[in-house]
Amino acid sequence: MPEGDTVYRAAARLRTALAGKILTRSDFRVPRYATVDLRGQRVESVGSYGKHLFVRTPTASIHTHLKMEGLWRTYRCGQRWTQPRATARLVLGTEDVEAVGFSLGKVEVFPLADEHTVIDHLGPDLLGPNWDPAEAVRRLERYPEQTIGVALLDQRNLAGIGNIYRSEVCYLRKVHPATPVRAAGDLLALVNEAQRILSKAAHDRYVPLAYMRHNWGCRRCGTRIVRRVLGDTGPENDRITQRERGVWFCPRCQPEP
Structure with missing residues (x-):
């Protein structure tokens, strides 16, 4: 999408x-x-x-x-x-x-x-002139047990992120996508990272570091990037599910919670 x-x-x-x-x-x-x-x-x-x-x-x-x-x-x-x-x-x-x-x-x-x-129901627009990182953090903190990978996709928290950039934000912050929001570390730094890379993609060019790099080496440590379907037990060969709900991460840099 x-x-x-x-x-x-x-x-x-x-x-x-x-x-x-x-x-x-x-x-x-x-x-x-x-x-x-x-x-x-x-x-x-x-x-x-x-x-x-x-x-x-x-x-x-x-x-x-x-x-x-x-x-x-x-x-x-x-x-x-x-x-x-x-x-x-x-x-x-x-x-x-x-x-x-x-x-x-x-x-x-x-x-x-x-x-x-x-x-009206959406969170702050990451690319809008009135981007409000504090409000994005406040919205994320409402559901502390939700996984950060799911929370980043929820447009009611912050508007604009899809499957590509949730994988990228988690990779750059070294957070496993299945980590609960409460344990995801510095949420303000995380949402500012999201705004930074989305802005770069909108105005210049952003080359993904994790997304769609299944079995490629991590750019930091060389470990093979892994793909998982977050919160879904659908068949591995379901290509639509993999594309739309799959997350890519480094199992070494982003240890599973």
Whole structure:
């Protein structure tokens, strides 16, 4: 599933393509919003919060979530789309650009004043201007017996981390993902580490040190990286389970609790 850095970059591309322009096309290819027509409205802003993306006009907020396979692409008007047309779920067009959301997991339209209802339950946005590490720590501490690997995925604690970065944060902090929150050490340092690597991934490039490196040598000690499914006893050959819930760690640098 795309993580906060991917959504942040997608919002930046859409902002460049659409912000300040008048919509000449709004094609919602989901039954609930098929009759919504935003043509003639100006795109005031485009932003993200965690894994959620918003395109805003003076009256409406278009909310999308990529879920598993969603992506946004922008094209010059008349340019051939590079994804199957049948997978397009939302098309926003101006005089010179088309922004197309393919295979989006969620498409919603709210009155602009109601946008907050989508994110009110979420923790601080790791890539937001008002990132609050103390609040993220407070939320993590509410459930001290929860494993840190599960807690980092819970968007109600801090918004933006997925499977890649929970493995990376635990690796960098030398914490086994199955460690209870209460025993995970310096939580403030941990959430700041999460913000640092997600920000690097969003603005520059981040090369994973543990994620998807099963059987490769640890970059610190050389021990083979191990992959486990946290809190799940599903079959080892269940590739979807392994990809979505698997965690990667060094058994030497991150001893099991």
